[in-house]
Amino acid sequence: MSSFSSHSNPDAFPSTPGKVKMERSNIYFGRGSTRWQSSVAKLFFWTVVVVGLIVIFFMRSSSPVETRRLLSTPHWGGHDWEKRVRYSCRVKTEKGIVVLVTGAAGFVGSHVSLALKRRGDGVLGLDNFNDYYDQSLKRARQGLLDKQGVFVVEGDINDAPLLKKLFDVVPFTHVMHLAAQAGVRYAMQNPNSYVHSNIAGLVTIFEICKSANPQPAIVWASSSSVYGLNSKVPFSESDRTDQPASLYAATKKAGEEIAHTYNHIYGLSITGLRFFTVYGPWGRPDMAYFFFTKDILQGKSIDVYQGLNKVDVARDFTYIDDIAKGCVAALDTAKKSTGSGGKKKGPAQLRIYNLGNTSPVSVPDLVNILERLLKVKAKKNIISMPSNGDVPFTHANVSLAHTELGYQPTTDLQTGLKKFVKWYLSYYGVPGRISKG
Numbered sequence: 001m002s003s004f005s006s007h008s009n010p011d012a013f014p015s016t017p018g019k020v021k022m023e024r025s026n027i028y029f030g031r032g033s034t035r036w037q038s039s040v041a042k043l044f045f046w047t048v049v050v051v052g053l054i055v056i057f058f059m060r061s062s063s064p065v066e067t068r069r070l071l072s073t074p075h076w077g078g079h080d081w082e083k084r085v086r087y088s089c090r091v092k093t094e095k096g097i098v099v100l101v102t103g104a105a106g107f108v109g110s111h112v113s114l115a116l117k118r119r120g121d122g123v124l125g126l127d128n129f130n131d132y133y134d135q136s137l138k139r140a141r142q143g144l145l146d147k148q149g150v151f152v153v154e155g156d157i158n159d160a161p162l163l164k165k166l167f168d169v170v171p172f173t174h175v176m177h178l179a180a181q182a183g184v185r186y187a188m189q190n191p192n193s194y195v196h197s198n199i200a201g202l203v204t205i206f207e208i209c210k211s212a213n214p215q216p217a218i219v220w221a222s223s224s225s226v227y228g229l230n231s232k233v234p235f236s237e238s239d240r241t242d243q244p245a246s247l248y249a250a251t252k253k254a255g256e257e258i259a260h261t262y263n264h265i266y267g268l269s270i271t272g273l274r275f276f277t278v279y280g281p282w283g284r285p286d287m288a289y290f291f292f293t294k295d296i297l298q299g300k301s302i303d304v305y306q307g308l309n310k311v312d313v314a315r316d317f318t319y320i321d322d323i324a325k326g327c328v329a330a331l332d333t334a335k336k337s338t339g340s341g342g343k344k345k346g347p348a349q350l351r352i353y354n355l356g357n358t359s360p361v362s363v364p365d366l367v368n369i370l371e372r373l374l375k376v377k378a379k380k381n382i383i384s385m386p387s388n389g390d391v392p393f394t395h396a397n398v399s400l401a402h403t404e405l406g407y408q409p410t411t412d413l414q415t416g417l418k419k420f421v422k423w424y425l426s427y428y429g430v431p432g433r434i435s436k437g
């Protein structure tokens, strides 16, 4: 087939694009250009090889986060973006603080951001919107925050240039660090995500905060899981925490030790909060109360874990509003860091508090409450607790938080779950209707 005939008759074009290209090129260069074509092909080949090598070198010398950031369109920077950041951080009361909330599109982060904004503090959110669970729920929380004037910057806590930029734009007085890889059982599937967020990410946050001038005070989320196999109840802050049962717990415990180092060397004021199984509206779909609700409504069976000797497992389930109040109280009582300007001027505050409900409830009782609220009988599979990082029970002693933060949980599980179920049904719809879950 001549190039002329294929050009003049479109139906005769072969189906493979490469072939089309080749035949079309013959129209322009004719038979006598074979040597020329081979030089062009060689030049093209070597250009691709050289460019490829440069890209590989560049990717290997950068950290994964840097690489991702540099290869993708940055979500931050520019005049309008800075204006939004500053606007979100406006303080509306005389004693208002300016807080960077990491994990702001998360469960606890969204509630704390709203609580701070409501009372007139300056609040800026940061979240990487990862896909650990339903991202649309995170976007919906972001929508809520946006309506209340809280801008959530999209970015990772490991992105040091972004964090530095935020501190250049706004002199944050406080950082509420809630971004983390949560979930006890998922640590067996994706261990590195815990190291990435809960250790490397925490260190990046501390690094940026220690170099900021003025240094902010930091409040961050540790976990009840640090008590691990501790059997002394209720759990007090002074109890042993050297027997973590999951990698999640181990990374949170490591975080507490890392906090000690940054406090000791750089004078950062740091408060760690050990949250006890936080639940409530806008919660996390990976948690048992949440997916039990979904599965019960969908008529699916649920696994109810049972401990050794058929003892029920139990948790000190803590309602989100109580936790949010505890976080705000921790911010309000945080003293200033002492290392601003790179020279530590004296010992800085280093605190750790349990934030729990002080009344554990067994998982079968949790299911009973859900059954009553949902008016649906659960299909229960009672199984021995798999060895997946779970602990048999948790129980907080909160007297320290009560004395020093004025922390006083007020919501029992029945009341809190009622609020959760009401939200769940309004958000996902009553079963039978099209659901987002």
Ligand SMILES: O=C(O)[C@H]1O[C@H](OP(=O)(O)OP(=O)(O)OC[C@H]2O[C@@H](n3ccc(=O)[nH]c3=O)[C@H](O)[C@@H]2O)[C@H](O)[C@@H](O)[C@H]1O
Residues within 6 Å of the ligand: 182, 183, 184, 222, 223, 224, 225, 275, 276, 277, 278, 286, 287, 288, 289, 303, 304, 305, 306, 313, 314, 315, 363, 385, 390, 391, 392
């Ligand atoms: O306080 C914390 O620091 C942690 O709290 C939360 O962990 P947990 O207390 O383990 O909550 P969650 O998974 O809801 O399981 C609740 C109960 O249901 C039992 N459980 C669980 C799953 C299942 O299929 N069946 C079951 O019986 C299970 O054995 C358990 O007894 C957070 O997820 C975690 O990120 C961290 O913040």
